[in-house]
Amino acid sequence: MSKVIMTVDDSASIRQMVSFTLRDAGYEVVEAVDGKDALSKVDNQPLNMVLTDLNMPNLDGIGLIRALRAHAACKFIPIVMLTTESQAERKQEGKAAGATGWIVKPFKPEQLIAVVKKVLG
Amino acid sequence: MTDIHREAFREEARELLAELETALLDLEKMPSDAEIISQVFRVMHTIKGSGAMFGFENVAAFTHNMETVYDRIRNGKMAVSKSIIDLTLAASDEIQKMIDAEDQEMPDDNAAASRIARSFRDMLAGPDAPPAEDTRLSAAPEPGLPTADAPELTYRISFCPDPDIFISGTNPVLLLNELRSMGTCRILANTDSIPFLDDIDPETCYTAWDIILTTDQDRNAIRDVFIFVEDQCRLSIDVIDDSTTEDAFQDYKKLGEILIDRGDLDTKKLKHALNSQKLDGQKRIGSVLADASLVSPDRLQAALDEQQHVREMRQKRHVAEASASIRVPAEKLDAMVNMVGELVTVQSRLNQIAAQLNDLSLIQVAEEVERLTAGLRENTMSIRMLPIGATFSRFQRLVRDLSIDLGKDIVLHTDGAETEMDKTVIEKLNDPLVHIIRNSIDHGIEKPEVRKAAGKPEQGTVLLSAQHSGANVFIQVSDDGAGLDAEIIRAKAVQKCLIAPEAVLSEKEIFSLIFAPGFSLAKEVTNVSGRGVGMDVVKKGIENLQGGIEIISRKGMGTSIILKLPLTMAIIDGLLVKIGDIHYIMPLAAIEECIELTREDLARAHGKHIANIRGEIVPYILLRELFSQEGRVPDIQQIVTARIDGSRIGLVVDQVVGQHQTVIKSMSRIYRDIEYISGATILGDGSVALILDLPKLIRHSEIMEKSKNRSAFAGMDSVSQAPALTEAG
Numbered sequence: 001m002s003k004v005i006m007t008v009d010d011s012a013s014i015r016q017m018v019s020f021t022l023r024d025a026g027y028e029v030v031e032a033v034d035g036k037d038a039l040s041k042v043d044n045q046p047l048n049m050v051l052t053d054l055n056m057p058n059l060d061g062i063g064l065i066r067a068l069r070a071h072a073a074c075k076f077i078p079i080v081m082l083t084t085e086s087q088a089e090r091k092q093e094g095k096a097a098g099a100t101g102w103i104v105k106p107f108k109p110e111q112l113i114a115v116v117k118k119v120l121g
Numbered sequence: 122m123t124d125i126h127r128e129a130f131r132e133e134a135r136e137l138l139a140e141l142e143t144a145l146l147d148l149e150k151m152p153s154d155a156e157i158i159s160q161v162f163r164v165m166h167t168i169k170g171s172g173a174m175f176g177f178e179n180v181a182a183f184t185h186n187m188e189t190v191y192d193r194i195r196n197g198k199m200a201v202s203k204s205i206i207d208l209t210l211a212a213s214d215e216i217q218k219m220i221d222a223e224d225q226e227m228p229d230d231n232a233a234a235s236r237i238a239r240s241f242r243d244m245l246a247g248p249d250a251p252p253a254e255d256t257r258l259s260a261a262p263e264p265g266l267p268t269a270d271a272p273e274l275t276y277r278i279s280f281c282p283d284p285d286i287f288i289s290g291t292n293p294v295l296l297l298n299e300l301r302s303m304g305t306c307r308i309l310a311n312t313d314s315i316p317f318l319d320d321i322d323p324e325t326c327y328t329a330w331d332i333i334l335t336t337d338q339d340r341n342a343i344r345d346v347f348i349f350v351e352d353q354c355r356l357s358i359d360v361i362d363d364s365t366t367e368d369a370f371q372d373y374k375k376l377g378e379i380l381i382d383r384g385d386l387d388t389k390k391l392k393h394a395l396n397s398q399k400l401d402g403q404k405r406i407g408s409v410l411a412d413a414s415l416v417s418p419d420r421l422q423a424a425l426d427e428q429q430h431v432r433e434m435r436q437k438r439h440v441a442e443a444s445a446s447i448r449v450p451a452e453k454l455d456a457m458v459n460m461v462g463e464l465v466t467v468q469s470r471l472n473q474i475a476a477q478l479n480d481l482s483l484i485q486v487a488e489e490v491e492r493l494t495a496g497l498r499e500n501t502m503s504i505r506m507l508p509i510g511a512t513f514s515r516f517q518r519l520v521r522d523l524s525i526d527l528g529k530d531i532v533l534h535t536d537g538a539e540t541e542m543d544k545t546v547i548e549k550l551n552d553p554l555v556h557i558i559r560n561s562i563d564h565g566i567e568k569p570e571v572r573k574a575a576g577k578p579e580q581g582t583v584l585l586s587a588q589h590s591g592a593n594v595f596i597q598v599s600d601d602g603a604g605l606d607a608e609i610i611r612a613k614a615v616q617k618c619l620i621a622p623e624a625v626l627s628e629k630e631i632f633s634l635i636f637a638p639g640f641s642l643a644k645e646v647t648n649v650s651g652r653g654v655g656m657d658v659v660k661k662g663i664e665n666l667q668g669g670i671e672i673i674s675r676k677g678m679g680t681s682i683i684l685k686l687p688l689t690m691a692i693i694d695g696l697l698v699k700i701g702d703i704h705y706i707m708p709l710a711a712i713e714e715c716i717e718l719t720r721e722d723l724a725r726a727h728g729k730h731i732a733n734i735r736g737e738i739v740p741y742i743l744l745r746e747l748f749s750q751e752g753r754v755p756d757i758q759q760i761v762t763a764r765i766d767g768s769r770i771g772l773v774v775d776q777v778v779g780q781h782q783t784v785i786k787s788m789s790r791i792y793r794d795i796e797y798i799s800g801a802t803i804l805g806d807g808s809v810a811l812i813l814d815l816p817k818l819i820r821h822s823e824i825m826e827k828s829k830n831r832s833a834f835a836g837m838d839s840v841s842q843a844p845a846l847t848e849a850g
Contacts, residue, residue, distance in 0.1 A: 013134075076288070120295075
């Protein structure tokens, strides 16, 4: 069974690109538009990994990571955040909240796949 | 990036910009509303991030400073002002334009956009400069590509994750797998800190790992594997073995040393253990350490693994090195060259028979064999080829030592060290080159003070270069010294009775006088050169190699000595000629042209052996006469002209058969006194053709001539007799 990855981003184009790339690589993708939306979808199916943006309305990436780590089903799954290069502190913050790794925007599809493979196996 | 993604971004950006406009207008009314401020920031952030993703770099660059300004406002470091809002609104319009523009080049020179960008930049310029950006551009570590010839290194990696590593969703096994994919890897888990079952917390990581990895990737590539966990583990990466280790057989460190290296043992304890090992006799150091509980079994195993791994790697490297090239005794190679030579001979016979029988299928086979033979010949020859570089590098030392002896400052440059030549040629080239270089250093290059006075750099240069040209290799020894003085050489030659005082010689001919035996220009004999043995030896050496030598010199500028050598000596291109019914081979390298010599021409010359070839007077030798060949002289003979020692000379034969791939066979010792025959070859029909050594043949002819007409040519000697003959004629 293919692994399920949730992509959380308020930018539709990023979501589209991420989904497209991951589906192409044989993963199943669940989309969420922000942290709140993501949390509401967590229980719909078991997730193998979460890819989240940091700046989002309603519930931002850091908040989402904290919430996911508190959630039994997501306690140990890899969570990768999408950051921009100017967000060094946010990266630290995200790591402290429990993120597994990060991808710096802008990134190429191959880089995305490389990171997913790295943390998901 | 595919167009559908770009289109999706355009769509989204339009919505975002509309949202931005609304938010900005709201912000104008409520300048301190945190919610609106962060909304504005978010929009900027998304436009910037997504813009860069989908190829709108100009948008990303333009938005960057705006985003930073709003980040400050959000953090309370700046206040919202009307001017900021006005600017942002204007900027939003510009972004819209950029996104709509199909052609991404256009907005670069947009005056409005750059003015806005500058304004935002100015806002940031102040004591509170924007925070330094994380310079790590790509966090997605690109799989380090192995660089072409990166040496393989063996690393000792110790990876000890924090106990709470699982909480961050990290699976250490994946990291280990990633390492495994980088090269040859040996991983040993260190389970020392795993508690008893009752105390185990399943969400805690108790294991550490020792990894020995041999890879051609560098330390950074290994660090990149651990990029996400850098601050959640103890990580050490050490190089313990590199492929440059000279001796592959050299054993790796002893177990005790490894343990100390790893910090698992201290020297004192090791000494203690070694002492008890002595008492105990047979026990190995490992078991002594384990028994004494100085080192845990795990640690011991890790060290043993490391030792084993490095040993294996060295072994493997050694095997790889060994199989990359095979050492073969030279005789085997010579035997093979001989056999290929025979094959070439047989093949030419086959061709001949096929042509005679005119059987199409036989001709076809013969052609096939010819092609294969040519390939085999080339291949076999190339096996014997070695780069000349090894010889070159030997001269560095020679130049250094000699120049110090003579109090000169001379540097040797080499060029074309990779040029390949037949092994035997290279070996025989060594002595002539030593002579030439000695000469350059001793006579050519002046002392530093002289050079300085002449306006030349004090350091003299000798250039040794080699280069391929067709079937020949040219080796050139040039110096930037004083050059040869034609007048002095001439005077010296007259004094030594090498030439007649009234002889008219070209500069080239004068220079070639220095190859005469006993000729020396040195005013005093040094221990380096000047005894007059040297250049004639050089010339002989080169001629033995079927090569030629030439001097180019300009007074005050320097001298170049150019050696022209055949690539190989086993098979040469020859010109097959016939005198009577006997075949001879002349090395093609020296041959210039063939022209007819009719009976009338001979009659017109009044018994003098001189031909007029396009206005040039060329003396010739009647080989028929020289070899005392009986029989009728054909009406039309052929003059084969060759350039020997810089002058042209003709050799008259009955018939020129054509070019011939000549496999050189050495002749029996009985014939070794016949100097002008350098060997023999077997022709397609099985008959033997003698190979003529042209320079020696001409010298021989001169001696014969001289003994015949001693009175007529008194005072003439050796080298440049040919032009002298012209004079006399």
